[in-house]
Amino acid sequence: MSGADPDAGAEVFTGSFTQQEPIPEAAIEAALAVLRHGRLHRYNTAAGEIAETALLEEEFAAFTGARYCLAVASGGYALGAALRALGVGPGDRVLTNAFTLAPVPGAIAALGAIPVFVETTADLTIDLDDLAARAPGARALLLSHMRGHICDMARLMALCDAAGLPVIEDCAHTMGAHWAGRHSGRWGAMGCYSTQTYKHMNSGEGGLVVSDDPALMARAILLSGSYMLYPRHRAAPPPEAFAEAKYVTPNVSGRMDNLRAAILRPQLADLPRQCGRWNALYRIVEEGLAGTPGIALIARPAAEGFVASSFQFRLPGWTAAKVGAFLARAAVRGVELKWFGAPEPQGFTSTHRSWRYAPAQALPRTDRVMAELIDMRLPLTFSRQDAAQVARILRAEIGAVHQADEADVAEFVPPAAD
Numbered sequence: 001m002s003g004a005d006p007d008a009g010a011e012v013f014t015g016s017f018t019q020q021e022p023i024p025e026a027a028i029e030a031a032l033a034v035l036r037h038g039r040l041h042r043y044n045t046a047a048g049e050i051a052e053t054a055l056l057e058e059e060f061a062a063f064t065g066a067r068y069c070l071a072v073a074s075g076g077y078a079l080g081a082a083l084r085a086l087g088v089g090p091g092d093r094v095l096t097n098a099f100t101l102a103p104v105p106g107a108i109a110a111l112g113a114i115p116v117f118v119e120t121t122a123d124l125t126i127d128l129d130d131l132a133a134r135a136p137g138a139r140a141l142l143l144s145h146m147r148g149h150i151c152d153m154a155r156l157m158a159l160c161d162a163a164g165l166p167v168i169e170d171c172a173h174t175m176g177a178h179w180a181g182r183h184s185g186r187w188g189a190m191g192c193y194s195t196q197t198y199k200h201m202n203s204g205e206g207g208l209v210v211s212d213d214p215a216l217m218a219r220a221i222l223l224s225g226s227y228m229l230y231p232r233h234r235a236a237p238p239p240e241a242f243a244e245a246k247y248v249t250p251n252v253s254g255r256m257d258n259l260r261a262a263i264l265r266p267q268l269a270d271l272p273r274q275c276g277r278w279n280a281l282y283r284i285v286e287e288g289l290a291g292t293p294g295i296a297l298i299a300r301p302a303a304e305g306f307v308a309s310s311f312q313f314r315l316p317g318w319t320a321a322k323v324g325a326f327l328a329r330a331a332v333r334g335v336e337l338k339w340f341g342a343p344e345p346q347g348f349t350s351t352h353r354s355w356r357y358a359p360a361q362a363l364p365r366t367d368r369v370m371a372e373l374i375d376m377r378l379p380l381t382f383s384r385q386d387a388a389q390v391a392r393i394l395r396a397e398i399g400a401v402h403q404a405d406e407a408d409v410a411e412f413v414p415p416a417a418d
């Protein structure tokens with residue numbers, strides 16, 4: 001094995017791992033209609049008109065089976081609004097997954113609350129035993145379904161209910177997914193979603209919050225910047241729910257506008273079909289990698305109705321040098337991977353070690369999992385042939401590095417991420 005050059009004649013993948021599909025024509029038409037009438041602000045409506053934003057909230061509530069829905073400016077804003085609606089404030093200890101993305105501990109820290117990380121299983125979900133151990137004294141759990149992996153939600157809710165711990169779900173990677181037939185985001189007190197470009201619906205930036213709790217949702221609506229126009233919301237609690245809250249809930253403006261809502265409504269109508277397409281790509285990669293020596297695939301429980309817009313696998317026992325060699329060789333063959341074991345944060349990828357606004361914690365199980373963890377996007381611009389080719393390349397390069405001596409791989413360094 002020499003250098004990171006692919007063997008002569010080896011196939012190279014030429015697709016882009018960051019290219020999403022274009023916005024559907026129906027959404028472009030809807031966006032143009034909003035641009036032409038100019039009423040982009042959600043409360044700027046003509047007589048008899050129902051704002052696109054209010055319609056999106058109604059449709060997303062119906063999609064998830066929630067009583068109430070609020071559309072906001074981003075997924076991170078949704079998390080912050082949910083925490084504030086629960087009354088989380090300075091000094092509160094909020095549990096969250098150690099394996100997640102920066103906006104999750106960021107939403108906690110932004111309130112002056114203290115992120116407390118919970119360990120990660122080899123299947124990339126929250127460690128429920130560690131959660132039980134850390135529950136005493138915590139104010140809430142901000143549960144992140146990171147990369148679409150869903151833990152045993154019945155067990156988690158039983159545990160949190162017994163501990164009196166309210167649960168907010170971060171569903172940035174589980175829009176359209178289920179556990180035991182119940183939508184992700186519908187198990188806890190509030191569910192938060194993102195419609196940022198890399199998630200399951202694309203409005204550039206955007207977020208959604210769902211809940212069945214009138215008091216929580218009234219506060220979230222007021223927080224988002226509804227002024228006294230909350231009766232214009234449709235998927236909202238009745239005016240009584242706002243009677244007290246309207247005097248004591250600060251405005252932290254973060255509304256969604258009608259342009260984004262117009263872009264999202266046709267995408268929501270098509271979401272089940274898109275979820276099916278993602279899962280078809282996922283199963284092709286999974287099949288292509290099954291049985292590869294040196295690899296551990298992530299188990300997908302029968303109760304998990306996942307939506308796989310990305311693919312993860314582990315390389316158990318691999319040293320950093322070997323992982324680095326593999327990443328470099330895959331990159332040369334056009335396959336862009338992320339590694340959560342890198343010492344420095346890169347691109348979108350960071351770990352608890354670089355979230356220094358949170359108290360440092362020893363998280364040996366999570367560190368071990370992340371040192372072995374490889375992460376890959378699966379955008380819908382990939383064809384089934386693309387997915388099969390990516391799997392072939394991964395399989396070949398895992399094989400090449402797995403069999404190599406440690407001395408041969410020491411020269412490789414991980415490629416820079418975007």
Ligand SMILES: *Cc1c(COP(=O)(O)O)cnc(C)c1O
Pocket residue numbers: 074075076077100101103104144145146147170172173194195196205206207
């Ligand atoms: C993207 C993301 C968020 C927040 O979404 P934004 O819309 O980018 O603020 C939250 N959690 C996870 C795990 C994410 O990947």
